[in-house]
Structure formats: structure tokens, C-alpha cells
Amino acid sequence: MTKRTLIAALCATALTGCASVPADNLDPVAVHRDLLVLDTHLDTPLNFGREGWDFSQAHTEANDIAQVDLGRMAKGYLDGGFFVIYTEQGPLTAKGYGDALAFARTRSDTIDRELAKFPDLIRPATTAADAERLTAEGKLIAFKSIENSYPLGNDLGLLKEFYDRGVRMAGPVHSSTNQLADSSTGEAKWNGLSPLGRQWVEEMNRLGMVIDASHASDAVFDQLLELSRTPIILSHTSPRWAYDHPRNLDDARIRKLAAQGGAICMSTIFMSEINLDGERGELFDQYEDIASMSAAEQRELIRKWRALDKTQPLWDIDLDRYMEALLHMIDVAGVDHVCFGADWDGGGGIEGLMEISSLPVVTGRLLEAGYSRADVGKMTGGNVLRIMRAAQAGAKPSGS
Template identity: 30%
Template sequence: MTDTAQDLVDEVLSSTPVFDGHNDLPIALRARSGYSVEGLDDGRPDLHTDLPRLRAGGVGAQFWSVYVSSQLPEPEAVVATLEQIDAVYRLVARYPDTLRIAYTAADVERSLADGRIASLLGIEGGHSLAESPGVLRSYARLGVRYVTLTHNDNTSWADSATDEPGVGGLNDTGRAIVAELNRTGVLVDLSHVAESTQRAALAASTSPVLFSHSSVRALNDHPRNVADPVLELLRDNGGVIQLTFVPYFISAEVAEWAQELRAERERLGLPSQPWTWPRAPRPGEEPAQVAKEFAAGVTVTADDDRLRRWTERHPRPEVTVAQVADHVEHAREVAGRDHIGLGGDYDGVDHQPVGLADVSGYPVLLRELAGRGWSRADLEALTGRNVLRVLREAEHRATEPLWPTAPLR
């Protein structure tokens, strides 16, 4: 028995480190550093993520999101996705004593045993496939282990949660893509997709599915959150929802503030987003120069005095760790202990809850849950056991697994 919540959390993270579902460090490095991976061992306060804070947060495995904008033409999205995949491989190669590429559940377990952080790839949006089975299979051979069916915009074959309905969930092409993901052992990720798409994919998938970074709709009726009837279907499917920390999804008050901010930006004639898709360095171009160019564009947009005055009059509401824990507990109540995990979405949003400001914060949430009576088994299921099970099950059900099989260094 443990004497304190901290003792319990220490035991949990020692036996079952966090296996997080979604971190956007690759796009943050593209935008802020021109894809330079330097400095992450010393600490990067301009980011949510660096190696010391991953260690402090008890992270043992990470799905690195290789996100690209869903507004890119699909052939361009394929190129950009390959650049993002390259960034993860370069990141791991630069810090081999801390990070290791992992393709399978067994690889994750070997990395944990060696004290290194297993690094897996997750594609965020079906536009990165360009409707090509060959592209999908090529990604699988590079080690991609999940594909989110959409991002913020529909594809021609699947509806997004934040776009107008297009095909009513999935069309025949979409169901064929789900079948190919199952066949090759790549997880179907249902974060970002419409509820109609979630239901269609759960009906079509022969393997457990994932929600890599979502919250629950019962506590905040946000389109990116998951409704209770879908959580029940997820339980029956054997999949996992990795609860996210994104304030807009956790709190209706923050979501309302964000809508008001967007309306004010529109009224002022400002772009809906303070940044545009960052370009990658060209051959022979210094990463620092590309990063400087991107930063200059962000500063011009973000430093508008009129918008600053509005935000001073309308400060952003804060989200607490307790509110995040409420979403985690609700998912457990509906889907069950064996179907929950964590997907922080660090470096994918500009602001995180108080106490969860960066990747060092996972123990804060675990202490909150321990204080609510969660057992060691409960917490270990949440931090890593459930996601590892889903990964292994997808491997076992794959009829043509395509991930690399070369020994890991």
C-alpha cells in the first residue's frame, strides 16, 4: 500500500509510463525552427515539449503527429507528410540515448525496458493519403501506426466533425480505406471525424480503433468531442479514447470565448488563424532563416493592437486539472476502464490547462485521479496498458502487416 497519491503515481509511472496519443512537436519544429531538432536535450521553453520535460512527465511512448494542413492540395499533402515523417526520424537519430523508433507493441516494450521513449508515427488526416492505397501502404512501411480519417475538413470519402456533411459518414471509398488500414495493421483514428463517420468506421472496422486526442461530449457539447452512445460502441469494438487536455474541448466557457475571438478577428478583417502553413527549407537553405521568415509573419498578424485590446477586455478563461479529470472519469464510467488513455495534444494548441502547461504535467493529472480513489490498476490502464493492447491487437488482426521488421538500434 502507498501512503500518498504521489507514491502511487510514482509506482504507476515506474511500471507503466505514459503512452500518449498525440503530440504535434514535428509541426512546431517545422514552424519555429525550420525543422532543426537542436536544443531539445537542454530544454526548449518556446515549446511544450523537450526531452527533460518528457522525462519529468513520465512519458515512455509517444505517437508523434505528422500533421499537415487539410487545406493543402492532396499531392502537396503527401510531400509535406513525408517531410514530417522525416522530421521524426531525424529527431530520433539526433537523440538516440533518449528516443527510439518503434513500430510494434513489442518494440514499445523493448524501448521501455531500455529506458528510452518509444517514438511512433500518427498521420492526422486522410487527405495525406490522396486516395491512394499505394501511398497508404508506403506510409505503413515507414512505420505509420495510425491514420486519422479526417482533419478539420472533409475528404471526398469521409466527413469531418468541423465541416458540413458531405458523404454521410463514409462512402464506399472510405470503407475500403478502413479495410486497408485493418489489413496492414494501421490503427483507424476517429478523432476529428463527424459522429456519422465514427459510427460508420466502428461498424466497418475489424480491429480496435483509436480516438487519439478527444474529450467527452456529455461535459462539453463540442463537435470534436465524443458522445456517450459512441463511447459505448467503442467499448464493444475494444478500442480506446485517449482523453485530451485541449481547453476548447474541456470547457464550454473556453469554447465560447474562442468563438467570440474568431468573430472579433473576422470583424477586424484578420485571418481566422494567426499563422499560415509554414514552408519547409529548400535545398541548401538554413533552417534559421526559414524560421525567422515564419515568425515575422506570425508577429505581424498576432500583434494587431485592436485584437490585443479586445483580449485585455476579454481574458481567456482558464481550465483546471480537475475539469480534465472529470472528462477522464466520465469516459471511464461509460466506456469502461479498459478503453481510456491520454492524448495531450501538446504543441498543437497555444494554451493548455493550469498545471498541464507542458509535457511534464501528466503526474499532476494522475495525482488528481489518485486523490479521487483511482487504484494502481486503474491508473496503469489509463497511462499505457490499454493503448498497448490496442496496438498489439491491430498487429494480430493484420493479414498483411507492412511495418519495418529490421532490428532496432
């Protein structure tokens, strides 16, 4: 049994129990390695099925565009997270819904197929207990989530299908308003949730799935908080204090979220305006279809993408500013209501924090700021598992 496996086993019974492990070593890398570290929004499935790309390898910034792979996760930097079934918003028509549903089902199958290739390294998880067990076994953890519930169309019964496919977290909406809810960056069509969106909340609660308010408008956030019987999460959202953008959450709402028992997972995005000018915008569109590109086309995209990172970064902030924003968010929310969802492989990453191998740096900064190992552990994983447990405990068997 390795030290890591041993510590994981010790922590497995209760995450806060990790505090009882003697704090004999505050080396940030060692502390980070020994905590359960989850990220709540991994867009990595975009890369699944790419010609010539191997999920199990440790790629680098220099040779690849992906920010997450098993090679870098397994080194102890990231124990797992929520792999996202993201569906682009399309028309609110029967045809639009049908196409989106087919896409979401395929994406779910793609995730399953990719995970099944590496059963010794990573396993699917649907409960907090699964996550703790897998960590104790020295395996990485793969939850599934939905970004944009548009593919459900008008049939909320489909949520159960995705539950059965292993999905345990979902957000109603993405960057455009849909049949369920107003987007933070879309039109205010419903002044919050639509009537169907309100039923979606009920069904999410009934199934025991965690509601994700990232991308939802402020009015939707307020209504989710009011309607949900269990704590909600924002899987990849930054504080509006850092940058006044509708994708971010203001301090008053962060306090209300904490009071309800929820958590906001700190992102690396929208702490400046996104710089998608010129070639970057074109490359971003290409990136979303990278799984269908030839190996040569991928190499060309990666070369251009990395060249732009030097001259025109996507986000105009660095690690120091990220830490200011994170520490502010912790001040407002409290250590029991913060988590991490950087938006890896979906546009996340800033100077000094461009991929997951840099995560121990953040742990180091938190320890320097005076947070204990136990506090950091709540934020890296404990809070997310608590919210999953609450959602699960609130589930009602069908018919009741």
C-alpha cells in the same frame, strides 16, 4: 540499473504485471514516473527544424511555445507517444493531393531526422513490444501517426508507403470533409465514409494499423466501428458530456466504443469554445509555420502568445473541470477504454495543465479518486498497447 529501469523491466513482460510491484509508495510523481505513460497525439513535429530550438532540452512555458521536448519527457513524466504527420486540408484535386503527399512525406522525413539526432534518448517504435523494450532500456518511445489521410488522394496503395515509413495509426479526416470521410466540423457530403473511405478502413485493417476516429463525424465514427475488424481509437477527443461540440464524443458512442474494445484518449481541447479571437487567431496561423521563422520572429511570437495566455486563454476551463470530465469519461467507458491525448503542441493545454511536466498531477488526482496503480497504468499506456497488438494481430499478408 536505476530503479526506474528495473521497474520498467519488471513491467515489460505484461503491463498489468506492474500491479505486482508492491504499492509501497503512492507519491503521485513516483507512481507516474514508474508507469508506462504514452500520449497518442503529439503535434510536436511542428517544432522540428526550428532555428535555434533543441528537442533534447527542457524548455519552459516562460521561454518557449513547445509543450513537449525530450528534456521534459526524460524526467519521467512522459515515456513517449505518437508523433503526428499532420497535413492541412486542401482542394480535392490532383494538384491538391500531390502537394499534400509531398508535404506528408517531408514531415515524415523530418520526424525521422529529428529522432535520429538523439538515439541515446529516443527511438522509433512500431509495435507494442518495441515500446516495452525501449522502456526497459531506459529510452523514450516514438510512434508515428497520420492526422488527415487527405495526402493519400485516390491511391490507397500509398498507405503501405506510410506503413513502411513506420506509421501505425491514422485518421481519415481533419477539420474539413475530404475524399474519404465527413469531418465532425465539415459538411455532411458522404453521410459518413465515402466509398473510398470504406476501402481505406479495409486497407488499414489489412496492414494492421490502428484507426483513429478523432475529427471524424458521428456517422463516420459509427461506420468505422461497424466496419473495422479491430478496435479503434480516438487519439485526442473529449467527452461531449463536458461540452456539446461535434469534436467531442457522446456517452452512448463511448459505450459502443468500449464494447468494441476501443479507447478514447482524453484531450484538453473543446471543453469550452476555442478562443481564437483577434490576435490569437493570427498567432495560431504563424505558429503552424514556426519551423520557417527566424529566431527573432519566434521570440516575438512566444512573447505575444504567453501574454495572451494571461488575458485570453485558448480554452476557458481549468484542471478541476478537466478532472470532472475525465472521471465522467472513465465512469462511462471503464478503465480499460480510456487513454490520454492532450493535443500537446496542437492547441492543447489548460490552466493547471499547460505542458507535460504537470502530468503527474493528473495521476495524483486519479489515485485520490480511488483508482489503483494498475488501473492508472492501463489508462496511461496499457490500453493503447493492447489496441496496437489487436491491430497487428488482425493484419493480413498482402494478397489474402
